[in-house]
Amino acid sequence: MRRRILVIGIGAGNPEYITVQAVKALNRASVFFLPNKGADKAGLLHLRQEICGRYIEGDDYRFVEFDIPERSKAGVYKSDVKAWRDEVRRIYERLLAEEIGEDETGAFLVWGDPSLYDGTMGILESIAATDAFDLDYEVIPGISSVSALAARHKVALNRIGEPLTVTTGRLLTKGMPDTGGNVVVMLDTQAGLRALDGDIEIHWGAYVGTEDEILISGKLRDVCDDIERQRVASKDENGWIMDTYLLAPPKDAGKT
Template sequence: MKRTLTVIGIGTGNPEYVTVQAVKALNRVSVFFIPNKGDDKADLHHLRREICDRYIEGDNYRLVDFDIPERSKAGKYTSDVSAWRAEVRAIYERLLAEEIGEDEVGGFLVWGDPSLYDGTMGILDSINATGRFDLDYDVIPGISSVSALAARHKVALNRIGQPLTITTGRLVSQGLPPDAGNVVVMLDSRDAFRNVDDDLGIHWGAYIGTEDEILVAGKLGDVREEIERVRSAARKEKGWVMDTYLLSPGADEDAS
C-alpha cells in the first residue's frame, strides 16, 4: 500500500519560525494529522491549526485529529518508551490505512525539529519495516528550541575547541558527563538544574519565541530559585512547561 508523507518541523511555537521550505511543503499536503495531547496542551493543537490557516493557500486540504496516549512512567524508561511508541505506531497505521488516499500526501507537523528528541521518523521507519505500507516520506527541518534559546539569549552554543553536549533532564539528574563542554538540557521534567554546580552559568528559557516566553540567565547559584519560581508558576497557569537551558562552565569565552 503506497503512501506519501512529509514530516514538517514547525519550530517552537512562534508561527514566524516556520521556514520558507516548510511553507512550500505545507502547500503540497492533502491531509494533516494533528495530535491531541489533552486539554492542558490544547494550545499546541491550536498552533498547528493556526500555521495551516496562515500559510496554506486555498482550502484544498483537511485536518485529521487523533489522540496521543499518555506514556507510562511505571517501569524502566526504555521499556516505557518502547511500549508507548508501539501504541503510537498502531495509531499511525490506522491513519495511513483509513485517512489518506494513494494520490494524496499526508503531513505530520512536528514541534521544533524532527531530528531532535522526536519519535516520528523512527515510528514511520518501523511501519515501513513491517511491509504493510510502502512509505515514501521526506523531512523538513525546523527551528529547534536549542537554536531559538541561543538566539533569544544572544549567546553561542559552543566554546572554542570544546564539545557541545545535548542531553535530557533525566540524564543530568544522574550527573553531568565529564568533559561535556557546554551542555544543552531538554525534556527536564525533574528540575535537574537543582543538582548541578552553583558556579555554572545558565541560560534558561520556556515557551521560547512565543508571547508567553520567559528567559532567565546568570550564575546558577544566583538564579536557581528564580527559575524554580517562574517555572512552577508557569506550569500552574498553563498546565505544562516546555523549557530548554544551556549550562556553561567557567567564565564566558568567545565561541567559534
C-alpha cells in the same frame, strides 16, 4: 497503494520560525494529522492549525485529529518509551490505512526539528520495515528550541575548541556530563539543577519565541530559585511547559 508522508519541522512555537522549505511542504500536503494531547495542551493543537491557516494557499486540505496515549512512567524508562511508541505506531497505521486517499499526501507537524528528541521518524521507519504499506516519507528540518534559545539569549551554543553536549534532564540528575564544554538540557523536570555547581552559568528559556516566553540567565546559584518558581507558576497557568537551557561550566584557569 503508496502512502506519501511529509514530516515537517514547524519550529519552537513562533509561527515565524517556519522555514521557506516548510511552507512549500505545507502546501504540498492535503491531510494533516494533528495529535490531541488533552485540554491542558489544546494550545499546541491550535497553534498547528494557525500555522496551516497562515501559510497554506487555498483551503483544499483537511485536519485529522487523533488522541495520543499517555506514556507510562512506572517502569524502566526505555521500556516505557518502547511500549508507548508501539501504541502510537498502531495509531499511525490506522491513519495510513483509513485517512489518506490515493492522490493525497499526509503530513505530521513536529515541534522544533524532527531529528531532535522526537519519535515520528522512528515510528514511520518501523512501519515501513513491516512492508504493510508502500510508504514514502520525507523529512523537512525545523528550527529547534536549542537554536531559538541561543538566539533569544544572544549567545553561542559552543565555546571555541570545546565540544557541545545535548542531554536530557533525566540524565542530568546523575551529574554534569564529563565531556567538557557547554551542555544543552532538554526534557527536564528541574530535578537535577540543585545538585550542580552553583558557579555554572545558565541560560534558561520556556515557551521560547512565543507570547509566553520567559528568559532567565545568570549564575545558577543566583537564579535557580527564580527558574523553579517560574516553571511551577507557568505550568499551573498553561497546563504544560516546554523549556530548554544552556549550561556553561566555569572556564579552566589559563584558558581563553
